Amino acid sequence: MNMDVQTLTFDDTIYHVKKGGQGTVLEINTLNLWYGAAQALHGVTMPIEKGLVTALIGPSGCGKSTLLRCINRMNDLVDGLKITGEMKLQGENIYARGADVIALRKRMGMVFQKPNPFPMSIFENVIYPLRVDGVTDKTILEETVERALKGSALWNEVKDRLQDSALGLSGGQQQRLCIARAIAGDPEVLLMDEPCSALDPIATAKIEDLINELTGHYTIVIVTHNMQQAARVSDNTAFMYLGRLIEYGDTETIFQTPKSPRTQDYVTGRFG
Amino acid sequence: MSAYVNKSAAAPDAEIPISMPTVRMTDLRARGEPFTWALGGALALGCLMIISFLLMVFWNGVTTFVPKDVAVVTSADGTVTAGEPSRTELYKVQPEILQTLKPEVQQAIKDNDGFASRTLYRTGNYDIYNEDFRWVSDYEVAKTEMPADILFAERVEWGPLIARLKSMNIDGQQIEPVDIGNAAFREAHTAARDRRARIAQIEKDDIGRINHKLEELRLDVRRAELKSGRDSPAHVAAQRELEERSKALEVEYKVLADEAARLRDINSRNTATFVEIGGREKQMAMDAIVRIYAANNLDLVDNIGIYISRWWEFVSDEPREANTEGGILPAIFGTAAMTLLMVIAVAPFGVITALYLREYAKQGRLVAFVRISVNNLAGVPSIVYGVFGLGFFAYVLGGSIDQLFYPERLPNPTFGTGGLLWASLTLALLTVPVVIVATEEALAAVPRSMREGSLACGASKWQTIKYIVLPRALPGIMTGIILAMARGAGEVAPLMLVGVVKLAPELPIDGFFPFVHLERSFMHLGFHIFDVGFQSRNSEAGKPMVFVTTMLLIGLIFIMNITAIMVRNKLKRKFKGSQF
Ligand SMILES: Nc1ncnc2c1ncn2[C@@H]1O[C@H](COP(=O)(O)OP(=O)(O)OP(=O)(O)O)[C@@H](O)[C@H]1O
Ligand SMILES: [Mg+2]
Numbered sequence: 036m037n038m039d040v041q042t043l044t045f046d047d048t049i050y051h052v053k054k055g056g057q058g059t060v061l062e063i064n065t066l067n068l069w070y071g072a073a074q075a076l077h078g079v080t081m082p083i084e085k086g087l088v089t090a091l092i093g094p095s096g097c098g099k100s101t102l103l104r105c106i107n108r109m110n111d112l113v114d115g116l117k118i119t120g121e122m123k124l125q126g127e128n129i130y131a132r133g134a135d136v137i138a139l140r141k142r143m144g145m146v147f148q149k150p151n152p153f154p155m156s157i158f159e160n161v162i163y164p165l166r167v168d169g170v171t172d173k174t175i176l177e178e179t180v181e182r183a184l185k186g187s188a189l190w191n192e193v194k195d196r197l198q199d200s201a202l203g204l205s206g207g208q209q210q211r212l213c214i215a216r217a218i219a220g221d222p223e224v225l226l227m228d229e230p231c232s233a234l235d236p237i238a239t240a241k242i243e244d245l246i247n248e249l250t251g252h253y254t255i256v257i258v259t260h261n262m263q264q265a266a267r268v269s270d271n272t273a274f275m276y277l278g279r280l281i282e283y284g285d286t287e288t289i290f291q292t293p294k295s296p297r298t299q300d301y302v303t304g305r306f307g
Numbered sequence: 308m309s310a311y312v313n314k315s316a317a318a319p320d321a322e323i324p325i326s327m328p329t330v331r332m333t334d335l336r337a338r339g340e341p342f343t344w345a346l347g348g349a350l351a352l353g354c355l356m357i358i359s360f361l362l363m364v365f366w367n368g369v370t371t372f373v374p375k376d377v378a379v380v381t382s383a384d385g386t387v388t389a390g391e392p393s394r395t396e397l398y399k400v401q402p403e404i405l406q407t408l409k410p411e412v413q414q415a416i417k418d419n420d421g422f423a424s425r426t427l428y429r430t431g432n433y434d435i436y437n438e439d440f441r442w443v444s445d446y447e448v449a450k451t452e453m454p455a456d457i458l459f460a461e462r463v464e465w466g467p468l469i470a471r472l473k474s475m476n477i478d479g480q481q482i483e484p485v486d487i488g489n490a491a492f493r494e495a496h497t498a499a500r501d502r503r504a505r506i507a508q509i510e511k512d513d514i515g516r517i518n519h520k521l522e523e524l525r526l527d528v529r530r531a532e533l534k535s536g537r538d539s540p541a542h543v544a545a546q547r548e549l550e551e552r553s554k555a556l557e558v559e560y561k562v563l564a565d566e567a568a569r570l571r572d573i574n575s576r577n578t579a580t581f582v583e584i585g586g587r588e589k590q591m592a593m594d595a596i597v598r599i600y601a602a603n604n605l606d607l608v609d610n611i612g613i614y615i616s617r618w619w620e621f622v623s624d625e626p627r628e629a630n631t632e633g634g635i636l637p638a639i640f641g642t643a644a645m646t647l648l649m650v651i652a653v654a655p656f657g658v659i660t661a662l663y664l665r666e667y668a669k670q671g672r673l674v675a676f677v678r679i680s681v682n683n684l685a686g687v688p689s690i691v692y693g694v695f696g697l698g699f700f701a702y703v704l705g706g707s708i709d710q711l712f713y714p715e716r717l718p719n720p721t722f723g724t725g726g727l728l729w730a731s732l733t734l735a736l737l738t739v740p741v742v743i744v745a746t747e748e749a750l751a752a753v754p755r756s757m758r759e760g761s762l763a764c765g766a767s768k769w770q771t772i773k774y775i776v777l778p779r780a781l782p783g784i785m786t787g788i789i790l791a792m793a794r795g796a797g798e799v800a801p802l803m804l805v806g807v808v809k810l811a812p813e814l815p816i817d818g819f820f821p822f823v824h825l826e827r828s829f830m831h832l833g834f835h836i837f838d839v840g841f842q843s844r845n846s847e848a849g850k851p852m853v854f855v856t857t858m859l860l861i862g863l864i865f866i867m868n869i870t871a872i873m874v875r876n877k878l879k880r881k882f883k884g885s886q887f
Contacts, residue, residue, distance in 0.1 A: 114670075137766075
């Protein structure tokens with residue numbers, strides 16, 4: 036593929052989305068985004084099904100992280116950012132004037148590419164979202180820690196050292212701790228940006244199992260570079276290219292009989 | 308065709324030409340060894356200078372309190388000098404003096420290019436000789452002895468006394484001959500010293516308390532007058548109260564003053580008579596002798612005892628003799644108190660400023676300008692801060708505080724003049740750029756992933772700063788505070804304008820309400836060095852004190868820094884492993 040980028044033409048996005056039966060939780064409508072003068076997202080329209088796992092794939096720099104970070108307005112921190120279009124969480128416009136960003140973020144959890152536990156105890160890490168809300172009731176906190184750590188398959192490994200520093204955990208454990216932290220606040224949507232890229236295959240497998248277990252309880256949006264992973268864990272897959280959503284549909288179709296030739300090229304490894 | 312053969316063009320089994328590797332040279336300059344040596348050399352030189360500086364200060368400081376021998380030098384013309392040899396040097400002999408000398412001496416000096424050697428003796432006895440030190444040229448010396456009975460006495464005034472003890476006079480009873488090892492002498496001396504300490508205690512603490520109460524009553528009267536007007540019932544009542552209470556206080560005062568007078572009278576009748584080396588007699592009260600020893604007749608235990616007792620006096624007592632003798636407790640105290648107060652002021656102020664600049668202010672031209680200005684503030688000469696401190700803090704702020712809260716004391720200023728608080732604030736202002744810069748750097752170094760992690764959990768910006776950013780940045784902030792502390796503790800120039808004095812009658816902390824007196828002027832080790840070394844009656848006598856005080860100042864800064872560094876390292880350890 037050595038086509039000149041300038042002369043590329045893009046057709047409309049091809050949709051064949053698998054329904055979860057619970058409706059859509061998040062609706063993204065013709066979202067455009069500029070970093071300064073450079074446009075990073077071009078008219079992305081993408082409904083996200085409640086209770087399903089949606090994978091975002093595409094070559095590096097195509098805007099996957101940008102799109103994911105738009106969902107919980109993490110991009111607000113970037114100077115010179117401009118956004119048009121709309122994004123609705125359960126019908127509420129996230130980018131409405133005067134929208135409460137903090138309240139919005141409390142309805143979502145996010146797991147980053149690199150594990151980023153805080154320099155505190157394991158316990159404090161997990162309950163951070165509750166601390167922020169001012170929860171001090173010990174029984175609630177303890178229940179939350181147990182539920183979140185069990186949910187992230189870390190409970191058995193750390194239940195005897197909850198007061199130890201989180202920084203003493205291995206990379207894979209730290210990432211599962213971050214997942215526990217993300218689900219401790221009972222989010223409606225769980226956002227994951229390449230959660231396994233810093234992990235070894237065994238830790239990756241554990242996290243993939245975890246994602247599979249979480250299906251149904253949470254709506255998950257996951258960015259990944261790993262085709263097999265996307266195929267294994269997701270119900271729907273979105274293929275992005277140069278800031279555009281090329282094809283968005285059920286994972287099986289995307290990986291076996293993609294409708295767009297670009298998707299075809301990408302999933303068969305001809306570029307990217 | 309060129310030497311390069313296209314691989315694919317050649318037949319598959321043809322010989323593939325091997326390109327000859329050129330030998331790539333790495334010359335000495337490229338290797339960087341000379342550069343490394345230069346860097347290492349510069350480092351070594353720097354270390355050498357610092358170490359020799361510290362060694363000099365340390366050596367001089369440590370040896371100052373070692374008791375020295377007293378030499379008795381008899382000159383050819385019969386004059387006798389007794390004193391501690393303090394240093395020896397070569398000097399050019401004046402021609403008119405040279406002519407008066409014996410021919411062989413003249414010849415020896417001529418052979419030496421007109422130079423002769425001379426020794427400076429610390430003779431003491433300033434009250435008798437009108438000098439503390441005397442030069443004796445080597446060619447004058449007929450004989451030098453170290454008599455065992457010559458005494459060296461430290462006194463509360465007039466500097467040291469070097470003489471022999473002749474007699475002791477207790478309540479009109481002449482006892483002679485005596486010797487200082489004698490139990491009677493020791494006893495009389497100790498008793499006299501105890502009485503002197505008791506007098507000081509009565510005058511300073513007991514009578515001080517009475518004066519304090521009287522002053523309070525007087526201030527009450529003035530307050531009532533200012534508040535309710537002259538001759539108003541409140542004013543009259545306060546006056547009556549003053550009259551009544553002051554009568555009782557006066558009785559108390561009388562008792563104490565009588566006691567002090569009685570003790571003083573006893574002390575004046577307990578005297579010792581000394582004979583200096585030239586035969587003149589000196590009678591003095593026993594209680595004026597701080598410490599007395601036979602300089603040439605000391606064994607190791609005596610030496611160590613005197614050494615320790617001098618050190619103890621130095622760190623635990625008040626200065627005497629225009630600061631050249633005695634202790635420096637008030638200066639140690641003042642330095643530590645001022646530095647602590649400065650840290651208390653500068654830390655929150657600097658950190659909050661940096662937090663706003665880095666986290667909240669919109670990064671634009673204005674913020675850049677503010678940042679540059681803050682950095683430039685660090686380069687303003689410190690005396691300028693002193694002028695500002697005096698003009699703004701003492702006169703404007705302090706003046707207003709006096710008007711508002713202490714009108715009854717006017718025209719005497721309370722806060723309206725230099726004092727501990729204003730000095731600390733001035734130094735805080737001086738060092739705040741250091742804290743701001745260090746804090747900004749520490750804040751910038753907190754990984755973005757930490758902030759994002761916190762924000763993604765639904766934390767507000769302030770919560771993120773409070774729970775995540777500040778704790779992470781704390782070691783860096785501490786570094787800034789340590790640097791500020793080191794700079795502040797060593798600063799002297801601005802302090803001379805805003806509250807440091809040569810001799811402070813009272814410590815800033817005492818037993819009278821409100822116990823911490825931030826308005827009081829105070830003593831400072833740095834200023835003490837300047838004062839003792841260059842402002843006293845004779846700087847030669849103050850020289851050893853300069854080194855000891857310098858050593859102590861370095862030690863104090865060292866201790867404060869080490870403490871802060873230990874705290875910082877403890878914090879750092881908490882965050883170790885957060886990098887991967
Ligand atoms: N903070 C930023 N400021 C300016 N440009 C940015 C910023 N973040 C991303 N971009 C640009 O936006 C485009 C999309 O970046 P994004 O990080 O979303 O890609 P990605 O799909 O996540 O890539 P990767 O798979 O490598 O993570 C890129 O061209 C990138 O250079
Ligand atoms: Mg990315």
